[in-house]
Amino acid sequence: MLSMLTRPWPSFLFRKGGELVAAVLVLILLTFAIVHLIPGDAARVVAGQDASPADVESTRTALGLDQPFHVQLWEYFKGVLTGDLGTSFRTGQNVIDVIAARFPFTASIALLGIALTVVISLALGLAVAGLTHGNRNQWLDTAFGWVTAVVLALPVYVIGAALIVMFAVQWTVLPAAGASTLSSYILPTAAIASGPICAMARLVRREAAVVLDQDYMRTARGWRISKVRQYVKHALPNLLASTLTLSGLILASMIGGAILIESVFAWPGLGRAVVESIIGRDYPLTRGIILVIGGIAIVVNITIDVALAIGDPKTLQAGKALT
Template sequence: MPAVLARPWPAFLLRKVFEFVLALLALVVLTFIMVHLVPGDPARVIAGMDASAEQVEATRGRLGLDRPVLVQFWDYFVGVLTLDLGNSWRRPTTEVADVIVARLPFTASIALIGIAITVLVSLALGLLVAGLTRGNRNQWLDSGFGWITASALALPVYVIGAILIVVFAVNWGLLPAGGANQLTSYILPTTAIAIGPICSMSRMVRREAAVVLEQDYMRTARGWRISTARQYSKHAVPNLLSSTLTLSGLILAAMIGGAIIVETVFSWPGLGRTVVESIIERDFGLTRGIILTIGALAITANVIIDILLALVDPRTLRAGKALT
């Protein structure tokens, strides 16, 4: 076994599994204590402020809040392991897992489409600007690109969403303002969730590409009259993938969190909108289950991106080993 772990890939995968499990355990603990940190008595909130003491006690017993905290945590932990997240506190006959299964595809779809659009557009845009401004050419383009992306980054996602609705749905009537009844309903929410990350990642790609395009191997490729498309696809893009994948992992996690705002703005029937509704209703059981799911998705996405990064750039295997 030690000889196997001395190899880069087994050691790397074992480390990632350990980090994954540790992060999930921390997430389980945080989502459990979240309910107990809510001001006031959760049983009183669920039963209603006009409920009698007997009704409050009955509600506390139904929710399991009358048991010792450690017993509550153990039951919650076992439930998570068995994918049993309990029932909604407001609607006792509704299972949290059923709500998540019904709403998760909507959130996952806009997040995955958004990250795909972000990576493709950012690579193309950053490379284009870097190529056109190479050697201090077209300084107006470099300045304009920096100003436009910085301005877009300063806008909150809900402002971007509102602008898109006003322009494309209200004024021009080209796209639906909300809901998920047709394929065109995906356009505005995915655009809103991707604009900020595109600006951030394309700025990074532009900086990295400016360095890559001045490397000796790129000068050699230009000297051999290799086509621009081949120069970029074969030599520039592979050297940009490491930094792009690293940033895309962070952006995907932010997108999953940003879906909460985007889904509310566009009345999108995903987990983001549902968690807002559950918080307003004080449905702490549903809130806890959704936050646990969103956090687990973000952790999983980052582990997958780390593995893809290791496949693209094996040097990260040795770097990770050196850090440990």
Template sequence: MSTTGTRSVGTKSTARTTSGWGRFLGQKAVEVGVALAALILLTFVLVLLVPGDPARIAAGLDASVEQVEAARTALGLDQPIPVQFLHYVTGIFTGDLGQSFRTGQDVTTIIGVRLPYTLTIALVAIAITLVISVAIGIGVAGLTRGNRNRWLDVGFSWVTATLQTLPVYVFGAILVIVFAVSLGVLPAAGATSPASYVLPAVALTLAPTCSISRIVRREAAAVLEQDYMRTARGWRIDRIKQHMKYALPNLLASTLTLSGLILGNMLGGAVIVERVFAWPGLGNGVVEAILERDYPLIRGIILTIGVIAIIINVTIDIILAVVDPRVLRSGKAFA
């Protein structure tokens, strides 16, 4: 009878977990759909609000009136806005984002060439940010527990608060001056070798690392004062094992909730970083497209960057649900 009861409880628990995942994934699908719809509408309307005549730009500034009108017809700009929007949406889901005004290439081809550079630097920066910020945050929390090493606590707060406000283009310029110009150990621009990834990735990680390490330090300080952590210290368990096995899993939930927003915002910083280091990614591409008023390319790149941001946030939410089952019970993330 006891065995039957145990099986019944286990079955109910599994069913609740499955149901929780179903509700959670269903909600995430709805949120992604709404965010994607808003992004598509925003990118379509944004270009309409930009001053200038796209047909004139596509045909060339020296083009005749007839050539401009021919370009307008070829681009579908002579059609009503709802029809243009329908063609835009259809093109998105068929992989046809139009052609660049400047080069005549397919926008999808240009994005396909630039996307790997942006993804690589973004993923490297995110990995560096998470590893370093978690290590620093837990380390400082452990060293300052119980009001010890007050100087370290104050210094950490002051330094991180100062550095996280430093504009990414300023920090990038400093890195170029020190490591590329003065020391000559790293390339200043371009993506010609693996060493070229170092300075852009470091420039992109500074502010997020400071912000997330402050979050981790605060959450870790609270976790380290819990009864189970006092018990672990009483048993004289190795300090590294205390932090990695007992403290880290219990502070990941709240840390990931807040970090997801910060990591998503890193894409905005990537635009500036790519411009500073002449990085051939989407960020530098969208700046060039804006300067050239290359509307199809502007739309395509902004849409792609927005989709990447959505994917990052959804991934963080799913990881959070795996780490903290309360997310499944509530049906939503804490953010």
């Protein structure tokens, strides 16, 4: 067994498996504890503001909120392991059913935003690096830095509101809210992707500047290889490892961005559901949504680590070297 764990892939997968289990356990603890930080009495909210103290206590017992903290945590933990996230306090619906109905709307704009981010940021970063290589076009480098910095400084909901004013109010070419048509996806997707595009483009531009100074790139230029082939065949593959390492965090954060932007565009996804559940002190639904979003972020980062290991086997030993 020990000899197997010293081999690159088994050792790597064992490490990542341990990280996955630890991250999930921490996520379960956080999602359970965080709802208890929401001010207000859930039993009072569910029973109604006009309910008598006896009715409130009866509701508290029915919801299981009268149990000790550790008992509630254990019941929640068992439910997560068996795929039972409980029922909504407000509607009585199964939490998994509510998430399943709303998740496709959140996932659609998040996945579209991720695809848009990867394509545009790689193209933009490489283009700026190529056009400014060798201290050329310094005005472009300066403008690129300023514009991306300004966009990164803006909260996602401010970007969303600006897009609504521009394209839905001023020019009336796109819908401002809802998800009834394909055009409804354009503004929310653009809103959640704008910041990550700038972040990844800056990263790609910086890494590309290093790659373009490598000997093999000088050789490619000396052989008069076309610019497109230089960048796509030689520069891009050498950018992916370093870029993906940090982009995992950026892309995972886009799920959270999708949650925030849904309130701006009245999008019928998990974002609106979690806001409504927090206001209504709907603990099971709040926990379930946060658990799903956190789980997706964990899976995205683990997947990128595995992809990096497949593309660059030297990274298999990275974690071992640190220990």
